[in-house]
Amino acid sequence: TTQLLSVPYALYAENSGSATSATPNLEAVLAENNSANNQQIKDLQDPTEAQDAVTKNYAETQFYSQIEVDALIAHRQSQIDDLDTSSGSSTDQDGNTYDYLTYGDQVWTVENAEMATYRDGTPIPQVTDNTEWSNLTTGAWSYYGNDPTKPRLYNWFAVMGIHDTASLLDASLRKEFAPEGWHVPSFDEWITLENYLIANGYNFDQTTTGNKIAKAMASTTGWYNSTNAGAIGNDQSLNNSSGFNAPPEGYRADNGSFNNEGNNAFLWSSTVISGVYVDHRLLYHDQRYLVG
Numbered sequence: 001t002t003q004l005l006s007v008p009y010a011l012y013a014e015n016s017g018s019a020t021s022a023t024p025n026l027e028a029v030l031a032e033n034n035s036a037n038n039q040q041i042k043d044l045q046d047p048t049e050a051q052d053a054v055t056k057n058y059a060e061t062q063f064y065s066q067i068e069v070d071a072l073i074a075h076r077q078s079q080i081d082d083l084d085t086s087s088g089s090s091t092d093q094d095g096n097t098y099d100y101l102t103y104g105d106q107v108w109t110v111e112n113a114e115m116a117t118y119r120d121g122t123p124i125p126q127v128t129d130n131t132e133w134s135n136l137t138t139g140a141w142s143y144y145g146n147d148p149t150k151p152r153l154y155n156w157f158a159v160m161g162i163h164d165t166a167s168l169l170d171a172s173l174r175k176e177f178a179p180e181g182w183h184v185p186s187f188d189e190w191i192t193l194e195n196y197l198i199a200n201g202y203n204f205d206q207t208t209t210g211n212k213i214a215k216a217m218a219s220t221t222g223w224y225n226s227t228n229a230g231a232i233g234n235d236q237s238l239n240n241s242s243g244f245n246a247p248p249e250g251y252r253a254d255n256g257s258f259n260n261e262g263n264n265a266f267l268w269s270s271t272v273i274s275g276v277y278v279d280h281r282l283l284y285h286d287q288r289y290l291v292g
Contacts, residue, residue, distance in 0.1 A: 046058055086101070086102040087099070087100065087101050087102065088100060090109065090179065090181070090182065091179070092113075092114070092115050092179035093115060093117055093118075093119050093120075093121060093179055093180070094114070094115050094116055094117055096114040096115065098110075098111045098113075099111055101242075101243050101244070103193055103196045103197065103242070104192070104196040105192075106189065106192060106193060106196070108185075108193065108244070109182070110243055110244055110245045111245070112151040112152065112247065112249065113152065113154065113177075113178075114151070114152055115152075115177070115179070116141065116152075118139075118161060118163065118175035118176060118177060119175065119176035119177070119178065119179060119180060120175060120176070122163055122175055124139050124140065124141055124154075124158050124163075125139075125140050125141075126140065126141055126142060127140040127141075127142055128142055128146045129256070130255065130256025130257065131256065132256075133155070133252065133254075133255075133256035134254055134255045134256045136155060136157060137157065137162070137165070137168055138157050138162050138163055138164060138165070138167075138168065139154070139155065139157040139158030139159075139160075139161070139162055139163055139175075139177075140154075140155050140157070140158060141153060141154045141155070141158055142252060144249055144250060144252070144258055144261055145258050145261075150249065150261075151247070151249055153249065153250075153251060153252045153258075154177075154268070155252070156268070156278050158177060159177050159184055159268045159270070159278075160174060160177070160184075160270065160278070161174035161175035161176055161177050162174055163175050183270070184268060184269070184270040185269060185270065186269060186270050186271045187269050187271035187279045188271075190267075190269055190279075190281055190292065194211060194213065194290055197213045197216060197217070197242055198210070198211060198212075198213060202216035202217075202241060202242050203216070204216070204229075204230035204238075204288055205230065211289040211290060212230055212288045212289055213242070213289065213290055214230075214231070214232050214283050214284070214287055214288050214289050214290055215230060215231070215232055215234075215238060215239050215240075215241070215288065216239070216240065216241045216242040216244070217240070217242055217244040217245075217246050217283060217290060218232040218236075218239045218240060218244075218245075218246055218248070218265065218283050219236075219239060219240055219245050219246060219247040219248070220236050220237055220239045220240050221236060222247055222248045222262060223236055223239075223248045223262060223263075223285040224248075224262045224263055224285040224286070225285075226285055226286040228286050228287075228288070229288070230288035231285065231286045231287055231288055232248075232283060232284070232285050232286075232287065232288075233285035233286055246265040246267065246283055247265060248260075248261060248262050248263060248264060248265050248283070248285065249261060249265060249266075250262070250263065250264060250266065251264075251266040262285065263284065263285050264282050264283060264284045264285065265282065265283040266280060266281075266282055267280060267281040267282065267283070267292075268280055269281065269292075279292065280292060
């Protein structure tokens, strides 16, 4: 009996050690296999050192949750987008909206003007009759061929804000044609755009010298076809790499006739050459360069 009773006492002494031993500290427990064996550790103090553990309550009050992080990222991205002015849209005095793009230090709208008023709300009259158009000395507009499904064409008087006889003679009395914050480009501003596109590889052959930028500026549809290398009308799907998107809407001549739809894009300038003759730019379906 004594031998039988001695076995469990011996086992107890070997496994438990001294019966008066203190509760093992956390370091000793984790040293067994570097694991808390899926047990919760209670009553931790708030961390004070770099390697201290933190409680759930401390983490929730001191750190952002994933939802909060995602919301902050979205807010910051929105602020970045608001600061990005390389592209966007602008609205004119009549409520029409235009896309714009940035080329170097310049910002250009890349859609046809559609205003029927000057900036201050003064109407720009629509003139359909050829004779009346030919006699104009003030601003007017018309649809190409008087077809309202097509964009507006403007005479030079409208572009320059000449709305009556007095403003024809006195430039200080002229209206602003472009919407608030915008203006009709000058000769020098056209040259700046041309040089930027050339220098940045928008020539049809990707060279950076010589004016071969017509394809890059022209819309991808509506042009007459051409077999000339690098011409706008030669594989129109390759046009508009710059995003300028000039369509071949033609023009209305001084005698009131409508000309060259599909053949060219007529682009106004604000620079006067002589009298009522003004600088302008042209794109032709069978040419590779911006004419002007």
